[in-house]
Amino acid sequence: MKKLTKRETAGILSKGIPAYLLGYPTAVSFEMTYSCTGNCHHCNMGGIIKDEKRIAPADYGRLMHTLKPVIVQISGGEPLLRDDLTEVMRAIKPKGCSTPYLIVVTNGSLLTEEKYLALREAGMGQLSVSLCFPDQRHDQWRRVKGLFNHLDTLIPKLAALGHDDIVLNSAITRENMPYIMDLTRTAERWGVSISFSAYSVLRTGDRSYTIESPEDLKKLRAQLDELRSYKENNCGRIQNADFIIEGTFDFFKYGEIKPCSAGHHFLVVTPEGYLKPCSMHDKEYTSLREIKRTFVPNNDCGGCYVSIRSYLDKSLPSMVKEYFSTHSINRKKNGRAANVA
């Protein structure tokens, strides 16, 4: 997560801690649509779904009242496909409210400067833009012609507006693992920060994209070590906390990380308004109580290490402790504000 303003931090603490103590999820990912302008190799979605059933903006207001998250991810599919996206965001975060912290996750294919500004106006705190390769291979991977050039022109322009709210999001696979540092340097060149997560076989069933052989793990280790030393000298560019970088390596090495707090600290709402503990499990639930009663006590899954999961395996108080310790260490070290990750 990007650097928080004082107001956002105060909002998350004052509303998040009581909600956490009462058993509400800290974060919710609202999947706006299953349709997507891309069709990526590492993802189970892709293409446009005709006549998809989607809940209306007002329904999101009701869900917020029921679930009370302090962090909300607007995800998909590709959320920018929805014409009513800013209306939905306003239902989730009414004008003037300090929470929830709103993160919009996009592949950027439909993004323009006007849309970026409209998302900010609708309460967005962070724009998370997917980037799998530091060049035109990104187009082939996502199967969107011209996407890399589009981002290469647009993202530096948006970053130059000075809002410091854009984070590239890169899922590490066997294919792009050798380019982790090149992706980092692309973020540097564009003037934004970057966050890495791990590919999960649960998405596609395709093991060829995961990293498991001793030779590949050795290459990954070298890339992650370089990433950590880059992070030491470039405060704020890498959004992953050190424990997440190490967790990512362990996830590939062991093929899983347990326990997982899906359904407890975070959950997903489908475009039709059903609840799911996470995006990789198909069973839909109609209430938080049902998830807590039937899924959470029996969850033995450790099969992904996506960012929402990696952070929220920690409790909200531990996340807050981590945030303040990073904040104070980085301020001492660099004389500037630090990021949550």
Ligand code: SF4
């Ligand atoms: S590890 Fe957790 S978040 Fe990931 S697929 Fe399993 S239950 Fe879902």
